[in-house]
Each structure stands twice: as C-alpha cells, then as structure tokens.
Amino acid sequence: MELLEAIEKRHSVRSYTEQEIADPTKSTLQAYIDNCNQESGLHCRLILNEPQAFACRLARYGKFSGVRNYIAMIGPNTADLAEKCGYYGEKIVLKAQQLGLNTCWVGLTYSKIKSVLQIAPGDKLCLVIAIGYGATQGVAHKVKQPQQVAQAAQPAPDWFQKGVKAALLAPTAVNQQKFMFTLNGNQVTAKAGLGFYSKVDLGIVKLHFEIGAGPENFTWA
Numbered sequence: 656m657e658l659l660e661a662i663e664k665r666h667s668v669r670s671y672t673e674q675e676i677a678d679p680t681k682s683t684l685q686a687y688i689d690n691c692n693q694e695s696g697l698h699c700r701l702i703l704n705e706p707q708a709f710a711c712r713l714a715r716y717g718k719f720s721g722v723r724n725y726i727a728m729i730g731p732n733t734a735d736l737a738e739k740c741g742y743y744g745e746k747i748v749l750k751a752q753q754l755g756l757n758t759c760w761v762g763l764t765y766s767k768i769k770s771v772l773q774i775a776p777g778d779k780l781c782l783v784i785a786i787g788y789g790a791t792q793g794v795a796h797k798v799k800q801p802q803q804v805a806q807a808a809q810p811a812p813d814w815f816q817k818g819v820k821a822a823l824l825a826p827t828a829v830n831q832q833k834f835m836f837t838l839n840g841n842q843v844t845a846k847a848g849l850g851f852y853s854k855v856d857l858g859i860v861k862l863h864f865e866i867g868a869g870p871e872n873f874t875w876a
C-alpha cells in the first residue's frame with residue numbers, strides 16, 4: 656500500500672479485536688519506531704498487551720474498547736516536542752495502516768500507567784496512539800474546504816493543492832483542522848491555530864502535506 660492510499664484509508668478506530676500483534680508485523684513495526692527515534696531524538700515506545708491504560712472510565716466514556724496496545728509518544732521536554740511527536744507519530748500511524756493495523760491518537764481519554772511508562776528524567780509523555788486490529792476500519796471525518804486552510808499569493812499549482820488535500824485527510828484533535836498553509840513562490844509556511852493539541856496537529860498535517868505535495872516541489876519557509 657502506497658502512503659497516499661494509507662492516508663485515504665486511515666480513520667480513527669476506537670474498538671479493537673483480540674488479535675495479537677505478532678511477528679513479522681510486530682518486529683517490522685518495532686524496527687520502524689526505532690528508526691523514527693534515531694532520526695528524531697524521541698523515545699517513543701511500543702507497549703504491547705497492557706490493558707490498564709484503556710480500562711479507566713474516561714476511556715470507556717471516549718468509546719474505547721479492547722485497547723491492549725499503544726505507542727507512548729515520549730521525548731525530551733523541549734519546545735518542539737509536540738510538533739515532533741505529531742510528525743513522527745503520524746509516520747508510525749501510516750506505517751501501521753500499511754501493515755494492516757488500525758490506530759487512534761489519544762491525548763485525553765486514557766490513564767497514564769507510570770510503572771509501565773517509566774519516563775526518564777528530562778523526558779515528557781506527550782500523548783499516546785492506540786494500535787491493534789480494529790473491529791471496523793472507522794469512518795471518514797468531516798473535511799473543511801481547501802480555502803479555509805490554505806492561501807496563495809499566486810494561482811496555486813497542482814502540487815500545493817494535492818498537499819492541502821492530503822492535510823485535510825489527517826487526524827486532528829476533535830477534528831478541529833485549525834491550521835493554515837501559505838504559499839509564496841515555492842516556499843510553504845504552515846501555522847497552527849489556537850486549539851488544544853494544535854502543535855501536535857501541526858506536525859501531523861505537515862507530514863501529510865509533504866506526502867501529498869511531494870517534497871521535491873517546495874521548501875518549508
């Protein structure tokens with residue numbers, strides 16, 4: 656499955672079957688996470704067979720069921736942590752989709768199990784991503800119009816429009832889609848709006864934009 660197809664097929668899934676994540680999927684996913692950590696300096700962890708984080712009332716209220724695996728998005732507590740977690744977490748989400756798994760980003764509706772997470776001094780847990788074999792494939796979210804999230808001084812080239820389209824398919828907290836892409840020459844600026852987890856959202860939508868637009872067509876301003 657190509658990345659663009661993974662973008663189109665991915666939807667948040669909150670209900671999971673009992674099927675375990677077994678080899679070779681498990682080791683492929685772990686190797687991918689290790690690579691992301693090496694590239695980014697993050698310390699993300701794949702936590703398997705741990706049902707406690709999603710056994711709380713908050714998780715049930717959030718309609719989660721059967722979640723026994725998640726990725727803890729952890730990294731050095733610096734100003735760019737949230738955006739980095741968004742960018743690299745979404746890389747992992749799309750890889751999971753290619754491997755036949757389902758996911759859901761989760762900022763609030765879970766509980767932090769300290770003994771499992773074992774966060775090192777200087778590090779911070781940003782949020783988690785539930786992962787496993789979904790009971791369903793989820794449903795498509797409501798999408799804003801491109802002109803609500805993008806502006807261009809000149810007629811927008813095809814690659815810019817494709818980037819915006821891919822960004823609009825990205826997961827954002829409460830589907831807020833509070834971001835803005837601005838085109839100037841072949842330079843693109845991406846800005847987060849005001850909203851909760853909007854910096855994580857920014858990292859996520861920047862990755863989708865790069866995949867849709869093709870990184871060879873532009874540079875980030």
Ligand SMILES: Cc1cc2nc3c(=O)[nH]c(=O)nc-3n(C[C@H](O)[C@H](O)[C@H](O)COP(=O)(O)O)c2cc1C
Nearest residue numbers: 666667760761762763764796826827828829830852
């Ligand atoms: C940063 C972030 C935090 C999120 N936190 C939660 C959460 O706490 N609980 C939840 O049920 N969904 C959460 N979501 C999932 C969003 O509600 C979901 O991505 C959005 O509604 C769009 O739907 P889609 O992912 O199916 O395209 C979160 C998504 C993101 C990107």
